[in-house]
Amino acid sequence: MRILVTGSDGQLGQALRAVLEPDHEVLWGDLPDLDVRKPTELRKLALGQRPELILHLAACTDVDLCEREPERAFAVNTRGTRNVALAAREVGARMVFVSSDYVFDGSQSRAYQEYDTPAPLNQYGWSKLHGERAVRDLVPEHCVVRTSGLFGPGGRNFARSIWEAQRRQSVLRVVCDQTCRPTYSRDLASALGSLISGGHLGVFHVASQGAARWCDFARAVVQAAGGEGTRVVEISSDELGRPARRPVHSVLATHVFEELTGGVLPHWREGLAAYIRDLRAAGEG
Ligand SMILES: NC(=O)c1ccc[n+]([C@@H]2O[C@H](COP(=O)([O-])OP(=O)(O)OC[C@H]3O[C@@H](n4cnc5c(N)ncnc54)[C@H](OP(=O)(O)O)[C@@H]3O)[C@@H](O)[C@H]2O)c1
Numbered sequence: 001m002r003i004l005v006t007g008s009d010g011q012l013g014q015a016l017r018a019v020l021e022p023d024h025e026v027l028w029g030d031l032p033d034l035d036v037r038k039p040t041e042l043r044k045l046a047l048g049q050r051p052e053l054i055l056h057l058a059a060c061t062d063v064d065l066c067e068r069e070p071e072r073a074f075a076v077n078t079r080g081t082r083n084v085a086l087a088a089r090e091v092g093a094r095m096v097f098v099s100s101d102y103v104f105d106g107s108q109s110r111a112y113q114e115y116d117t118p119a120p121l122n123q124y125g126w127s128k129l130h131g132e133r134a135v136r137d138l139v140p141e142h143c144v145v146r147t148s149g150l151f152g153p154g155g156r157n158f159a160r161s162i163w164e165a166q167r168r169q170s171v172l173r174v175v176c177d178q179t180c181r182p183t184y185s186r187d188l189a190s191a192l193g194s195l196i197s198g199g200h201l202g203v204f205h206v207a208s209q210g211a212a213r214w215c216d217f218a219r220a221v222v223q224a225a226g227g228e229g230t231r232v233v234e235i236s237s238d239e240l241g242r243p244a245r246r247p248v249h250s251v252l253a254t255h256v257f258e259e260l261t262g263g264v265l266p267h268w269r270e271g272l273a274a275y276i277r278d279l280r281a282a283g284e285g
Pocket residue numbers: 006007008009010011012013029030031034035036037056057058059060061076080098099100101128147148149150151155156
């Protein structure tokens with residue numbers, strides 16, 4: 001299949017190379033050559049390349065930056081997604097859009113199903129939710145994949161920050177009142193590969209097995225790094241004082257994906273072990 005990927009230099013885009021390249025003809029696009037804020041250029045690219053599927057990953061993913069500069073968040077995550085959707089519609093391409101657990105407010109104690117009502121707490125979440133709506137309104141054949149807490153090679157992520165911090169600091173203050181399903185980018189990339197090759201449509205929650213509070217995830221990183229001298233101290237989100245509010249319990253239920261594809265992502269602990277191997281192989285251990 002002929003596939004156009006936006007935001008392809010990011011964490012997930014890099015993980016997708018090994019999954020898509022063997023079986024598909026892929027056009028990888030990212031800034032500055034492919035800017036989803038530019039509808040005319042995007043349309044020209046789509047008309048010239050005629051992709052059968054557009055996998056839209058491009059996003060402003062810095063949640064606190066989105067809170068401080070909402071116009072930037074909406075320009076990329078909402079209007080940019082709308083531009084991609086219009087291009088997909090024009091060339092009759094299927095569209096796969098990667099969205100976020102932050103479309104939910106995290107107030108329910110059970111895991112979030114695809115049919116639960118979104119209610120974002122921050123600008124990033126709203127900008128992704130409006131992006132989802134544009135895709136659903138404009139592209140007849142679409143797939144929205146919500147995921148959470150991505151970590152993997154080639155990007156900034158929580159695991160990497162802890163990995164680096166435990167080398168320098170003997171005490172790490174980490175929030176204990178936010179729980180999600182941290183997800184290894186290579187495992188998500190495989191899942192996206194199976195959704196694409198299976199032609200699946202609709203909304204899917206896809207995440208690594210197991211839920212974790214960020215403080216527990218941090219302890220697992222410290223342990224894997226052998227940083228016995230480093231202590232993780234639990235703090236509240238209020239103490240951390242970030243600009244954007246985060247959901248307390250944005251745990252995604254993944255039954256729909258599992259029932260339809262027969263696939264289950266490995267546990268986040270397995271993903272973390274693989275990521276640590278990635279870091280060491282890159283000489284960062
Ligand atoms: N990271 C997470 O924890 C997480 C959780 C849930 C869902 N998601 C979603 O999963 C997707 C992939 O995430 P990721 O972690 O791979 O993100 P990432 O590493 O931040 O990659 C996003 C890529 O999009 C690029 N981009 C930004 N603005 C663009 C524009 N106007 N036009 C074209 N490209 C642009 C970025 O370039 P620059 O780096 O130069 O800005 C970056 O290369 C995103 O849609 C994100 O919202 C992520």
